[in-house]
Amino acid sequence: MEENRIRLRWSGLRRFFAAFVNQANLLGHTFREGDGRTRLSFVLMGFGNLVRGQVAKGLYYFLSEAVFVVYMVLFGARSLVGIVTLGTKTQYIEAIPGQVPKVIRGDNSMLMLLYGVATVLLVVWFIATYFWNISSAMQTQRAVENGEVLPGLRTEAREYLDAKFHVTLMILPVMGLLLFTVLPLLFMILIAFTNYDSSHQPPGSLFHWTGLYTFKALFSNSGVLGGTFWPVLGWTITWAVIATASNYVLGMLLAILINRKGVRFKGLWRTVFVMSIAIPQFVSLLLMRNMLDDFGPINGVLQHWGLTSKFIPFLTNATFARISVLVVNLWVGIPYSMLITSGILLSIPKELYEAAAIDGASPFRMWTKIILPYVVFVTGPYLITQFIGNINNFNVIYLLTGGGPSGLTYYQAGKTDLLVTWLYKLTVNTRDYSYASAIGICVFIISAILSLVAYRNTKSYKKEETFQ
């Protein structure tokens, strides 16, 4: 089975490269075997289709070429140079006393990078169209040679509503995805390889490509950023593990408790605990923040009753704050895991418990041997989602402590800051975009690796077919 999977993966890669080789081959043998009209399609796109009667298709290819050439001449060529240089001319303001200053506009690295990425995507699209054009020219030539009737516009259009309907359906979503997800994503990933930080803000000063410098600074053991990155990463992982595990186990225990024979008003209890979901998360968090304040109600009550002589720094001492966020997170998270496990518990056949009871199993043994395998089997993927969600749990940290208390040895971060909230501070407060982008990439890589490895090792994935 494992072998199969590896073979599958390899075949995927092979197919990918084969497609490349195929396209290159296509060029060669089309040129060799093609007649004059087909060969002319190499220069005048759509010519082969056009002269053989496929007017609409031919025009589409021809217009694509025309639009592309015009765009490249007017704008695209400059954009492609721009993405390499990221600007050479800085804005200059001429200040002569007594006169209104003259602003000589310069380049804007940020816009140049954005337009450059857009142009590169356009070039990729054009290359694809170019190959389609050539293979289409060859196909029509073959069809004419074999005396077949060429499909007209109507026939082809009908095909896109029938056999190729999936293409028609997908075209809009894919376009949207490219424009609103892939383009900004590429743009933001590329920023990590520049020095777009607080001291390089266009148009006043330009930023440039710096290769892997940002990552080196982030990973260095001694540097300002490295001295923050590693401790923050450490806390992020610690937080994710404890927050996920505690919510999961305690939620499950609560569900088991409610589900026990002899507990009355089961529905009522479930409703009571689910109530906290009905309150918007940010409201509970902000409320908790106020309650846990050094001069908040909880400290006030504790001192009033004489339990403590001075306030407990729930959110202002590093260790206390870390414990506080973990505990408050229970309040926010337990209802969800309780709901999910309740559902699964109800689906476990009662006979299993009865059989176990007859065999003299203790409740703990029933938990480890019956409930846990069942629940973990079903909720494995949920657990992974929770873990990754906790690595990126912006809400709880940001609304509860704002990352605080600030770390004396950290660069613009606090003791409860996760990588994401630190990233947010670097973006919004200090405008160190390149470092923020690099942190974002790191978070993505960590999440991707962890979830892939964990998912592939869950029973839900390995024994998909065995669950009944």
Next chain:
Amino acid sequence: MFGNMKRILAVGLVVLMVAALVTGCAPKPKPVVALTLWGSQDDQAMLQTMANSFKAAHTDKDYTITLGVCGEDVAKDTVLKDLDAAADVFAFASDQIAALQGAGALLPVTVDTDAIKTANSSASVTAATVGGQLMAYPSSADTYFLYYDKKYLSDAEAGSLETIMGKSLPTGVTNFAMNLSNGWYIASFFFASGCKLFGDTGVDPTQCDFNSAKGLAAGQYMIQLAANKKTFADYGANYDSTMCQNFKDRKLAAAVSGTWNATKVQEALGTDYAATKLPTIKINGSDVNMGSFANFKLYGVNSHTKAAADAMALAEWVTNKDNQLLRFQTRSFAPTNVTIDASTLSSNVAVAADALQGKYATLQASIKQMSNYWTPAAALGTSIGNGKTTNATLQKDLDAMVKQILATLQ
């Protein structure tokens, strides 16, 4: 004489009108200029008045002035998102000037420069200057000072922190409140003991002596202050609201805050309302006045404005003497204009206290390094406030703070 003039004027107008009719050419239309002006939410009504008076005073052009909401504290973030979409004239806090100038967002003030420099306080001009060039129009000054309750403290007693702290007050009444978990306030102690943030010039990004022997003395003072749980309160994250509430409940004798709380504290204390400069503290054996950070509200002109001359005129207009006076009257902001009569200002207790404290205030540096200061300073203040930093660990923590303040990424 006067009648004659009128008659001549009337005849002249009639001739002009006929001439215009005969030649068929209408009077040349006034040029139309559209400007956008951004200020904080609370300033909108006041800015509308200023915009109207600007239009009334400049009839040679047809101005349409659109107001927008953008608080001084977030101006940098909003403006730098897209200069071409940002307002022609916007208000911002002086600590953002380095970032704004660095990103090329500000048009230098090259018209009426000398007049602006002489009309406004030298500190405010320094705050609006980057690299020797005036880059923005000073509008109002902000620092913090002492509010106190005359029921508990006399004017003389409010002059010294030791006296304030030593005064025995009814149970449940806190003597003194100050927000230690905020870099803006804790700088007060460092400045009092003679420390310099960013060197003698105040703009050297490689200098900060907050970890010197003087800094240590300031830190020790804060530690012993924070240890007096019965007589000292911090109020932490909700400082402003908690302070006002405690003044209202008459459970607080004195607190450090600024003009933005003036109305609330006045309402809370009524006839016992008083404000003055910060008190003196005994540090290194001598009584020195507590320092403070001075911040200024400035108006800047967007370098990408389409009508530079008009935008500059508008920025100058909203910060001129009359409009600073209007800002003082409607919003209780301390003007930077030095030609405004001092007796006018002294009628407002908070503004007068603000002006008194101005002598001991240190300007927030107009360099980019300044933005590095807040997080580590807040970390130190919090750590002192909750008792984690003790006299034993103080030097180590001060060193760590200074290292972070002076940190550079490249």
